[in-house]
Amino acid sequence: MQEEIQKLFDKMCDPKESEAYYFADKLGGMADEVTKDQLIQLVKGDSWEIAYLACRALSKTPYQEEALEAIFGAIFDKKNKSVQGAFVQILEEFELSNSFVDIFRVYLFGNFKASTLAKDYLDEVEFDITPRTIRKAEKHWNHYIHNPEDEGSLQLKKSEVEPMLKEMKELFE
Structure with a gap:
């Protein structure tokens, strides 16, 4: 299972992958505690595109509260000021x-x-x-x-x- 999850991470994070949203959704559906922690680290990372996909994956997990904490952290991070809207938009997937x-x-x-x-x-x-x-x-x-x-x-x-x-x-x- 970990091997399959790693493949999904690789595909989701591949900038040339045209189906990245699909892989993010699939990854979110399979997420366990370890996967959740890895996704949250991506949300906090330097690539806002990958962070957005990680947010999307987290929206499909049962870890909503922890995910929201990380997403709001990304929204208020000064480095994301120009792309705040993308992170706020993904909130529609959350409770x-x-x-x-x-x-x-x-x-x-x-x-x-x-x-x-x-x-x-x-x-x-x-x-x-x-x-x-x-x-x-x-x-x-x-x-x-x-x-x-x-x-x-x-x-x-x-x-x-x-x-x-x-x-x-x-x-x-």
Whole structure:
């Protein structure tokens, strides 16, 4: 089995392989703990294309929580700033109900594509919200307010975020 898994890794990571997505999906379906750890190392690696394929493979595994932690790490890694959108896009393959704060951070601090995709997730995913979740979101919001990228985006995000946070707080009053 390890030999077959290694062949799938080799094919998925081959830049000339036109069926890399197929091999990533197949690898994810066969993943065990060791394979998961190898995939997470690829997510953290220097090649964003291979990292993306590793994310896709991880989406097919039962290791969703660990995979999401690695993917959000890749999203916020400065070396991936120009390709954040690709990593945010792959999130659609994951269960995101416990990832409100991470998605919210992407919305606030991501590049245009990442932020736009994160806004879609914020609008469409049914998140598990707790008072602690709201406090964490407010912490990131306060950081954003005091460190805006530009005044135009601050006004737009303010018009979207403040009603959202208010509505979430009202759920617990």
